[in-house]
Amino acid sequence: MSDEESALPSDLDREAVRTALVEWYEDDHRDFxxxxxxxxxxxxxxxxxxxxxxxxxxxxxxxxxxxxxxxxxxxxxxxxxxxxxxxxxxxxxxxxxxxxxxxxxxxxxxxxxxxxxxxxxxxxxxxxxxxxxxxxxxxxxxNNGDAVVDTNVKRVLHRAFAVPDDDSVFEVAATELMPDGKSRVWNNAIMELGGVACGKTPTCDESGCPWRRFCHAYETGDFTAPDVPTQPSFEGSRRQFRGRVVRVLGEYDELTLDELGPRVRVDYGGDHGRDWLRGLLEDLSDDGLVDFEDGDSGAVASLKR
Structure with a gap:
């Protein structure tokens, strides 16, 4: 199928998308x-x-x-x-x-x-x-199936790659993405993604979603989907605090955790103290957005230049 007929973005690195999802699934998944x-x-x-x-x-x-x-x-x-x-x-x-x-x-x-x-x-x-x-x-x-297209998969494809809410287009997109001869691992993996990371209220960072760097919804903050007609709450969400971290670090060369934390949330400390902030920074570091490392004076973070 040509890019003009494709249900996926023309500049999408499909092999990278496939590899990221399968590695994420094989690294850790629910053990039914x-x-x-x-x-x-x-x-x-x-x-x-x-x-x-x-x-x-x-x-x-x-x-x-x-x-x-x-x-x-x-x-x-x-x-x-x-x-x-x-x-x-x-x-x-x-x-x-x-x-x-x-x-x-x-x-x-x-x-x-x-x-x-x-x-x-x-x-x-x-x-x-x-x-x-x-x-x-x-x-x-x-290992002899077609690409699965259920509610979870539709939600994932709509959010990640802006696939239109049309059953026939979802079928095309799912088929394009599935690696040849790997329906067993692929269908398990994409359903796991929809069930664990990309539910009606997404947990992109907490679940280490492997498609964050490709995802249209993650980039725009719009997580509506065919079965999610209204936008999940942004206020108080992990996405909101990730954005604050990036914005604050853009104003400073580098900050320690305890310098950064109060600038990100007024109730920094306790349940939302260093471990919580470290988790945000590790996710942002994995996504190539910040540099985060332990130095002689403690952990410091800076915006990746």
Whole structure:
């Protein structure tokens, strides 16, 4: 696709964007147990359970479910009423999902000789498995998926690269960004970014967002998105204090932490003392905006020239 047809900025260094996200994800991410398996059955169970259920609650239910029915053959052979009873007892939402999961297991057993199909299109033939779930299983079990486009991903793409709020354009942008043959790590990583760093109220610096230096929203301060119609509060935010640090340091050659702190916030000290300020400065240093180092007279900061 040419730059004129691209859904992404023409000057975007796509390889740098990809590398930054994957390295951020591989360095540290939420350790859900289904991220440690490539078993299609186990991943399908996690995806069905995660629909409209908080992931923290899913972990216990997922582990208990697999203790009860360790394989797709075990699930296919059990009574559907037992699966529904399990679903109800673990407060997993609509019981139809339990029925569909049981029927999908029987399809895998009867129609595919017990081996899961590997492409999103084939997986979509299973009962209750829609396009999103099919793509997730193809990605995480077989590394054979398309670029995922869910609400979190749309939010990230809209904020980071000013992708218009249009489903077809989001699809194009997500596909352009995903590295060939790496749907497993990429889809996990971009969903993690949306879930951890770029939620409705972003935590760009606190989460060490790897796309800050590319991000349109981070540059402009406008964090609205398709599912965030109003701007998250700026007053008292970390973004506001980062801006104050840069502005104050622009007026001085260098300042120690205790010289800088009171100029950044009137309540400097306690919870918002040196450790808090050091965190801001380390983030700004990582972004190439300030120089921050420990000297003979203590830590000093200056604006990068």
């Amino acid at each position: 147990p289904w991220r440690r398996t490539e078993d299609a059955y186990e991943i399908l169970v996690s995806e069905v359970m995660s629909q409209q259920t908080q992931l923290g609650r899913v972990v216990e239910a997922w582990e208990a479910f697999l203790d009860e029915w360790p394989t797709v053959q075990d699930l296919a052979a059990t009574d559907r009423a037992d699966v529904v009873a399990f679903w109800t007892s673990h407060s997993l939402g609509y019981n139809n999902r339990a029925k569909y999961l049981h029927e999908a297991a029987q399809q895998v057993r009867d129609d595919y000789d017990g081996a899961f199909p590997e492409s999103p299109d084939e997986l979509s033939e299973l009962m209750g498995v829609g396009p999103y779930t099919a793509n997730a299983v193809a990605s995480f079990a077989f």
